[in-house]
Amino acid sequence: MSKLSSGEIEKLKNSLKEKGYKLTPQRRAIVDMIIRNEGKHLTTEEIYDLVKKDCPEIGLATVYRTVQLLEDIGVICKLDLDDGCSRYEIVHEKEIHHHHHLICTKCSKIIEVPDHLLEDLESQIEKNYNFKILNHSLKFYGICSECLKKSKKV
Template sequence: MEKIKQLLRSSNFKLTPQREVVLEVLLENEEGHLSADDVYMLVKKKVPEIGLATVYRTLELLSELNIIQKLYFGENVARYEFRSDSDDHHHHHLECINCGKVEEIDEDWLGIIEEKVEKQYDFKVIDHRLTFQGICSRCKTKDN
């Protein structure tokens, strides 16, 4: 949280109580890939008077400052996750098309392809994303 505070200050933003509670909710649900509405509902439990627009503005600011990133999984709803501090920026996702559950895969199998793209197209790859869509083990078990 201290690093985020410093980043906000260096960008001339304050860590307001509203921003802090949004960050707390994101940290508490780091594996959840929450949508803005999910964040709002969880924040509202802590701070009932907070508005949806405040949550949206906070998420946009955090995204612009590269603290979090927006992801889209086969739907028109943005979901959010923290950006990695390390150069090991690649991870991928498994998305269940039945229940919507999203899991992370920490292995990066695209390194060789990334190198080929950089050489062949003289293009510096900063990041890449890969999402596998299918049926999760829980839904497969339910269907059988």
């Protein structure tokens, strides 16, 4: 969904160097693949399968370590969408709070929903509970429009 600006892509690519890590060709390939598949919520294994096409010599352990490193420096974050996998997505700098995910229980499609829909609810919670909200992780389960269409045809 929210496409990365070229400035954001540059920042992502430089983030390893900025934090004092070498941008090796393998790390670069992994970062490129994550950027190219933005919004797809890939698992480490899926990233590995994609990167392997360009870098056949890369090992799964390298991908694991690099993904962990990118998470540690705050470039990507882990996502648990209740499918038994750890998925990752890019942290958007403009996004103060995390966006939400709609999960289709029929086809497992994941649809992203921007955060601002929640603002009224958040301000009510902050007021009623005197609770400062820092972030949230919200998943909605249901049936996507395509699956709804298919089920109507039958």
